[in-house]
Structure formats: structure tokens, C-alpha cells
Amino acid sequence: MLAAVSLFLIVSLSVLITKIAAMALMHTGLSTESAKFQARSAYTGAGLSTKETESIMNHPVRRKIIYHLMLIGNAGIVTVMSSLILTFVLPDTMVSKLYGLLIVVVGMILLFLAIRSKWVDRGLSRLINKMLKRYTKIEVHDFAAVLHLKDDYTIIEAMVDHDGWMGNRTLEKLNLREEGITILGVDRKGVGYFGSPSGTFKILPDDVVTIYGKSDGIKSIYSRKKDHYAQEEHDKFVAQEETRKETEAQIVAEKKEE
Known part of the structure; x- marks a missing residue:
């Protein structure tokens, strides 16, 4: 059960990290969709070579964001896989394994609903914006509003x-x-x-x-x-x-x- 809970928490943290990275990239001038795509690509290590990727590598702030995201992503994916394996290997009984599976499934459903929620997205975006303004030197530009x-x-x-x-x-x-x-x-x-x-x-x-x-x-x-x-x-x-x-x-x- 502990491994299943850990898996859910790690995946939730991964979603939050990519959300923060996407918001930071948006503040450097990338569009919303491009920022999300690049953040997820860097976190998962997809390493797609596109014109947008070149613009990121030529931008010092974007490059730093992607660099840290790739480091965190490598550790996060390994941890997720380890927790997933332990969820079904450690329990001695079938009931424990099913209980762990239930936690994972329910947790993923709740996480998916939270990600799809516009209310959660707006609240999280406001919070991340405030944190970026306060604790980083990234200049926040809302190009969509401008x-x-x-x-x-x-x-x-x-x-x-x-x-x-x-x-x-x-x-x-x-x-x-x-x-x-x-x-x-x-x-x-x-x-x-x-x-x-x-x-x-x-x-x-x-x-x-x-x-x-x-x-x-x-x-x-x-x-x-x-x-x-x-x-x-x-x-x-x-x-x-x-x-x-x-x-x-x-x-x-x-x-x-x-």
C-alpha cells in the first residue's frame, strides 16, 4: 500500500513540475500549447528536434528551465517505475495487490479530473505566477492579454x-x-x-x-x-x-x- 501511495504522490508531483515549467516557458514568450509540449517532451526525455526546440536552446532562460526539467524528469521516471514494480511485488497476498491497484487506479482518475478541471488550472496558474514573480528573475509577460x-x-x-x-x-x-x-x-x-x-x-x-x-x-x-x-x-x-x-x-x- 505504501508503494502505491508513493506512486500516486510521485505522479502528482511530476504533473505539478511540468505545469510549473510550462508556465515559466510561457512567461518567456512561448505560446501555451508550445510551452506545454516542450515541458512534457523535456520531462519525459522525448528529445524532439523542432524549430521551437532550437529557439529554446538559443534562449538562456528557456534553456535553463529545460535543463533542470530534464534532470528532474530522469529521476522522476525511474522512481515511478520503481514504485510501480514494488506496488505489485512486495505484497504477499492477492488482496494486498488488488488494494494497491485500487489506490493507483483511483488516484490516477482523481489526478486526471484535476488536470482537466478549469477551476484547478486557473487557481494553480495564479499560484505559480505569484511564486515565479516572487522567487525567480523570470519576467512575467501575458502576451495573450497584451x-x-x-x-x-x-x-x-x-x-x-x-x-x-x-x-x-x-x-x-x-x-x-x-x-x-x-x-x-x-x-x-x-x-x-x-x-x-x-x-x-x-x-x-x-x-x-x-x-x-x-x-x-x-x-x-x-x-x-x-x-x-x-x-x-x-x-x-x-x-x-x-x-x-x-x-x-x-x-x-x-x-x-x-
Whole structure:
């Protein structure tokens, strides 16, 4: 029974550690999903080689987080396996083994429900944020809040097709600002990264463009081809953006009158 309880506690601690690591990585600028994936990969020793992994290795704070997580993960996995084996080897009777199995199963179910609980996640996230601010030098940046990544606003990174509407056109000609879309940066293979490019910057095929704005507008941009329908789509979203601005201006005016 003691081995079964130990197994449950070790797994719970492992989940907490990866949660803390994921939160710390998020504070360095990684997205939520990327931070969770990298934290779990490092803890389990998966060692996946991706572009995100390279960005972590080139970032001193992220590299330190992953380094410690890998050390803890090696010890944690060995301990889990040892406790799991002892849970079913040490007991002399079948009843004791079944009792140990029951503890493990119930414990894992409760842990799974806790992980899936939004209430637990919010409470744990707030606690971890406070601890990171107080006891570490990691600067906490809520990029999702800063960029207002809600109300259908999002950031998408995608490659420009050779027959895509954006290819071989300057930002001035694309006039994406009129659609409420902002180009945050362009990654050009063999050349480098261009942050916050100006209106004279030309988008080329195979450029990886990072765009911020309404998700439906961004999806429309990447699906447009070099034909007359592309201009129609552009005009449609320009009209939608103008309507949105007029509505916002009207709401502000009404509040001032109150």
C-alpha cells in the first residue's frame, strides 16, 4: 500500500513540475500549447528536434528551465517505475495487490479530473505566477492579454503560396491595415527575419509571414489566389472593418454622452 501511495504522490508531483515549467516557458514568450509540449517532451526525455526546440536552446532562460526539467524528469521516471514494480511485488497476498491497484487506479482518475478541471488550472496558474514573480528573475509577460487574443483575434504564422494573393506584392499594395490585419514579421529563408516591415516591403513566395488580426480575415488572406475574387474578398473585409470602427466610435460617443 505504501508503494502505491508513493506512486500516486510521485505522479502528482511530476504533473505539478511540468505545469510549473510550462508556465515559466510561457512567461518567456512561448505560446501555451508550445510551452506545454516542450515541458512534457523535456520531462519525459522525448528529445524532439523542432524549430521551437532550437529557439529554446538559443534562449538562456528557456534553456535553463529545460535543463533542470530534464534532470528532474530522469529521476522522476525511474522512481515511478520503481514504485510501480514494488506496488505489485512486495505484497504477499492477492488482496494486498488488488488494494494497491485500487489506490493507483483511483488516484490516477482523481489526478486526471484535476488536470482537466478549469477551476484547478486557473487557481494553480495564479499560484505559480505569484511564486515565479516572487522567487525567480523570470519576467512575467501575458502576451495573450497584451495582444488581446480573444474575441476572435489571433496570431497565425503561415507560408505564402507561389500563386497566393500576397506573393510579389508590397504591403502598401496589399493594404492589409484597411482590413484590420497587421504584419508582425516575415521570415525569409536564407535571408533572415524582418520585424514589423514597412509599406514598401515586398512579400515573396515561400516567405513565412506572422499576421495578427481577426481569424476569419486571416484565413481569407491565406486562401486568396491571384484572381478577381481576391480583390472582392479584400473589399468585403475592408467594408467589415469600416463597419466595426464606426460601431466602436458610436459606442464611445454614447458613453461620453452618459
